[in-house]
Amino acid sequence: MKLAVGCDHGGYALKQEVLAHLSERGLEWDDFGTYSTAACDYPLIAAEVARAVVQGKYPRGILICGTGLGMSIAANKVPGIRAAVCQDGYTARMSREHNDANILCLGGRVLGGGLAREILDAWLAAEFAGGRHQRRLDQVAGLEVG
Numbered sequence: 001m002k003l004a005v006g007c008d009h010g011g012y013a014l015k016q017e018v019l020a021h022l023s024e025r026g027l028e029w030d031d032f033g034t035y036s037t038a039a040c041d042y043p044l045i046a047a048e049v050a051r052a053v054v055q056g057k058y059p060r061g062i063l064i065c066g067t068g069l070g071m072s073i074a075a076n077k078v079p080g081i082r083a084a085v086c087q088d089g090y091t092a093r094m095s096r097e098h099n100d101a102n103i104l105c106l107g108g109r110v111l112g113g114g115l116a117r118e119i120l121d122a123w124l125a126a127e128f129a130g131g132r133h134q135r136r137l138d139q140v141a142g143l144e145v146g
């Protein structure tokens with residue numbers, strides 16, 4: 001699985017740890033920036049990663065800002081994106097099993113590297129459970145069109 005990964009300045013340091021962890025696990029990734037701790041605008045990065053995911057270029061993406069919140073709010077504006085902010089492994093697993101989250105959002109100013117890796121591993125390992133959850137996601141998708 002090749003992942004699309006992006007961050008803003010608030011997520012830059014954690015992104016470096018996330019990318020290293022993905023590589024250690026033998027997973028491929030493309031880095032959509034930002035590439036330094038210089039201040040930038042998270043919606044622009046969120047849009048690039050989110051569009052690449054809905055266009056099918058990547059099965060899933062990871063977005064990191066200071067809290068994960070701005071990235072998730074922005075990414076969820078793109079139809080077809082289900083971006084989930086996760087701060088623990090259980091939520092990360094559930095975001096896949098029940099919500100089929102296709103973007104994981106992390107907070108670089110919230111999480112330490114160890115916890116972030118645990119969240120990431122839980123999110124990568126879990127699969128969508130389908131069934132009644134698909135019906136609910138169909139209802140969520142219906143909200144995108146008004």
Ligand code: RB5
Binds near residue numbers: 042
């Ligand atoms: C940047 O200061 C910060 O607002 C951003 O990284 C993010 O936390 C927004 O939700």
